[in-house]
Amino acid sequence: MRRLTRAEARAQTRERLLDAAAEVFARKGYGAASVELIAESAGFSVGAVYSNFSGKEQLFSELMSQRAAGRVEAIVAAMGTAREQGEDPLAVLGRMLVAAADKDIETAALQTEFWLHAVRNPQTMDILARGTDRTLAMLRDVLAQLLEDHGVDRSVTPESFAVVVLALYQGLVRQRRTDPGRVSEDLFGQALAWQIAGMPKATDRASRK
Structure with a gap:
């Protein structure tokens, strides 16, 4: 060997x-x-x-980052397949939201524990931020494609959109777990569509020149 x-x-x-x-x-x-x-x-x-x-905090952060990476990779693959098959990628995201909300409750409890720990121990927040940075970096590429598909002006950056999408995702997952009736399978995709619809379009800027 x-x-x-x-x-x-x-x-x-x-x-x-x-x-x-x-x-x-x-x-x-x-x-x-x-x-x-x-x-x-x-x-x-x-x-x-x-x-x-460095300690228990970093171990936990690495674990959560690995799991987040797996979820984002699955999202990227599913959205790519949807685009190829002429399906709405935003609808795919909605279904994946529901799937995430309805399982892995244990991980959600652990994440909440760690968040409370980080709030009480501010030096730990840097570890949490670095883990989130990796998730946002992976989201950025797929969201950049989404913005391009919808003709959104470049003044809307994929980096900023990724932060909003992650916050919306986390909030809707929590609402779904609190009361499944509040968050339908379609709501996340609809919310993203509403956001994109209100964004400035590249054609709007061109027409003003």
């Missing part, structure tokens, strides 16, 4: 620690989980955790 390089071994250790963290967070909740429990579950020393992550 080929011996792993140092980089490969480090990557493998990080993945084992993240897998263990996911299990411990799910079982104990964010507050009760500890670096010691995570290290024990992974079969490593506490030192191995700290040589790969």
Whole structure:
């Protein structure tokens, strides 16, 4: 068997620690989980955790970023398929919102715990911000295509639109979980369509010249 390089071994250790963290967070909740429990579950020393992550906060942030990346990748793929098949990509987003809201409640509870922890420990907010930055970066490309498809003027940046879309998504997911009757499968897509309809169009600027 080929011996792993140092980089490969480090990557493998990080993945084992993240897998263990996911299990411990799910079982104990964010507050009760500890670096010691995570290290024990992974079969490593506490030192191995700290040589790969700054602490429990970064472990959690990396986990949430991985899951967010998976969701965004699924969204990008689904919207691409919808575009190819002549279907409305915004309707696809609506269905995916409902699917996200109706499952994985455990992850939502953990995210809420971490948010409260970050509010009470402001230095942790930077870790949360970096994780969100990665999600926004992935959203930016698919939203740039959406803006282009609808002829939106370049004064509306994909970066700003991504922030609004993420906030709307998170808010509607929470409302759906509070009362499923409030948020239909179509509402998220409709809300994005309303936003896009009110945006300045490239043709409007050209006509004023």
